[in-house]
Amino acid sequence: xxxxxxxxxxxxxxxxxxxxxxxxxxxxxxxxxxxxxxxxxxxxxxxxxxxxxxxxxxxxxxxxxxxxxxxxxxxxxxxxxxxxxxxxxxxxxxxxxxxxxxxxxxxxxxxxxxxxxxxxxxxxxxxxxxxxxxxxxxxxxxxxxxxxxxxxxxxxxxxxxxxxxxxxxxxxxxxxxxxxxxxxxxxxxxxxxxxxxxxxxxxxxxxxxxxxxxxxxxxxxxxxxxxxxxxxxxxxxxxxxxxxxxxxxxx
Numbered sequence: 001x002x003x004x005x006x007x008x009x010x011x012x013x014x015x016x017x018x019x020x021x022x023x024x025x026x027x028x029x030x031x032x033x034x035x036x037x038x039x040x041x042x043x044x045x046x047x048x049x050x051x052x053x054x055x056x057x058x059x060x061x062x063x064x065x066x067x068x069x070x071x072x073x074x075x076x077x078x079x080x081x082x083x084x085x086x087x088x089x090x091x092x093x094x095x096x097x098x099x100x101x102x103x104x105x106x107x108x109x110x111x112x113x114x115x116x117x118x119x120x121x122x123x124x125x126x127x128x129x130x131x132x133x134x135x136x137x138x139x140x141x142x143x144x145x146x147x148x149x150x151x152x153x154x155x156x157x158x159x160x161x162x163x164x165x166x167x168x169x170x171x172x173x174x175x176x177x178x179x180x181x182x183x184x185x186x187x188x189x190x191x192x193x194x195x196x197x198x199x200x201x202x203x204x205x206x207x208x209x210x211x212x213x214x215x216x217x218x219x220x221x222x223x224x225x226x227x228x229x230x231x232x233x234x235x236x237x238x239x240x241x242x243x244x245x246x247x248x249x250x251x
Contacts, residue, residue: 024087025096032080039098040083041220044072048091060085066098067169067220069227075220099219101211101245114199129200133164134190134240135229137222138183140168140176140209147194148187148205157235162193164236166207167228169221176209182244183207190242206236211245219247 025040032038044050050061051072064076075098078086086092117127125131141163143152149162155174157164168176178184191205192198208225211217222245229241 023092023094027097028083028095031097032078032083037077037079038083039066039075039077039218040086041069041073041075041096041098041223042086042092043094043096044074045091045093046072048072050089050091066218067224069220069223075218097219099247101217101219101222101247102215112199115197117199118197118201126202127200129191129203131202131237132200132240133204133206133236133238134200134242135166135206135208135225135233135236135238136183136187136190136242137208137210137225137229138178138186138242138244139180139211139213139215140178140183141166141187141205141207142178142181142184143207145184145188147192147196148184149193157237162191163187163205163207166209167225168209169224169228170209170212170217176207178207178209179213180211180215182215183209183211186242186244203240204236206232206238217245 028038028040051074060078060082061074061076064078064082066075066077068074083095086095120127141148143161143163144150151159151161151163153159153161153164155165159165165174166176167174187205187207188196188198190198191200191203193201206229208228210221210225222243226241229238232238
């Protein structure tokens with residue numbers, strides 16, 4: 001059985017190298033061989049018809065797509081055979097592993113001596129984050145916390161709430177409530193305003209929930225969060241994106 005597994009793995013690798021391309025993340029091959037399926041981010045040629053609903057090639061997309069990240073980029077979970085089909089398709093420009101992301105937090109306001117900046121001025125304004133918004137991509141934020149304003153702005157850019165709004169890419173809704181605690185801690189470090197102040201206590205906050213209650217999510221959910229922040233930067237005056245994530249995946 002082990003010998004047969006090696007043969008299958010070598011076959012997949014040879015399929016790639018035999019086509020003379022470097023379009024596939026080699027870790028995708030290792031993962032699909034290990035588990036029988038792999039979650040990937042697929043970049044499709046902008047001229048391709050693969051994403052058209054009535055296209056014959058659309059079946060593999062329609063059956064497996066998890067999230068559309070851009071006009072020609074999707075995240076999918078595919079089997080070994082489906083991965084092979086994608087590799088052989090000339091319309092597929094690149095295939096990357098949709099890596100698992102986990103929360104990471106190592107710094108705090110005291111460690112970086114943030115209070116030293118609050119009395120500094122730029123254009124006659126103290127550097128406290130006033131009139132700026134921080135987009136925090138994490139496990140969500142408990143906006144009911146007094147140091148975070150105690151209310152949620154429901155995506156109203158003119159709300160008096162400190163947490164203006166955001167989105168939950170885990171549950172796909174407009175309620176990015178923190179069910180882990182990490183995102184709330186990050187928000188406090190970034191812009192808390194209460195008994196303990198954050199780095200920029202005067203800043204507003206957008207809450208993007210890309211990680212679940214275990215502090216785990218996918219690259220595609222994080223990318224979707226980044227896209228949301230960038231796409232709405234003018235509306236909410238977002239000048240900073242904060243992420244405390246990383247991956248330790250080894251294939």
